[in-house]
Amino acid sequence: MRKIRIGSRGSDLALWQANHVKNQLEALGAEVSITIIKTQGDEIQHLSFDKLEGKGFFTKEIEQALLQDTIDLAVHSHKDLETNQPEGLIIAAVSERENPADVLLVHPKAFDEKAFWSLKEGAVVGTSSARRKSQLVGFRSDVEIKDLRGNVPTRLQKLVDGEYDAILLAKAGLDRLKLDLKGMHEVVLDPEQFVPAPAQGVLALQIREDDHELYNFMQAMNHEDIQSQIALERTVLNRLQGGCQLPLGAYCPEEGRLLVAFAHEWEQGAQWFEFEGPHDLDMVDVVLEALLAEEDEDQEYIS
């Protein structure tokens, strides 16, 4: 029987994801173990993303373990991966896509049924994501944005404790952990309006490029339709040379349609775009032309 060693971060979310994939591999007949690996991102939870230079904080040590052959498979939230795979590694398969939406969790003290998103005027909203900040500014210029870091349960606790009136999280992460929301109101934001990160809600299964046996074994659990949708989303990210700090949302709800929310700096607020057309790289060129046309105008304005 094929033995597969999975490497995972130690957070509740990462371990849920690793176990989810472990179960699927076992159903296909593999023998699977999970090893916990600490990453730089786990050590520096207190810093805001804005203060971090470079990319790959949550993935680097795990990718090194793969390259050093101490593990065979890494399970990542696809949206946390750099667009270019490190030399020697490939994404062998992707998972089904869970709900790609973001959610706004609202503390009862700030809940106002009559307000947009049921969030009272002038609320303090927690997020450290430039993508979420830029769209928040676009929809609700009245709110005050306050940085929020830590893993998902920690973020929820900070809201419950009253440090924030509301926080923004990925619906997929919240659902996976089945957390008790302790009376917080859950407002699910339509992903066609509040545009998710490229590949949000999808798991990437990364292996060594030369592990052909494992690659072949894993094709039974790949989702090709999802793979082609997120390839389009991530190509936009790649061509803008962005990592997870770029204020970019890109969501392909079905073949031939792409929604984009983009800002050069989150403080300016996002601009929204909807594209329809052939589902291929030509579409990305059209998208980039539209996004970068804005940039030219900005530059004229500045000079």
Ligand SMILES: NCc1[nH]cc(CCC(=O)O)c1CC(=O)O
């Ligand atoms: N940036 C952290 C991260 N990476 C993946 C998820 C959730 C799962 C997913 O979106 O696939 C989260 C938490 C969040 O954004 O709230």
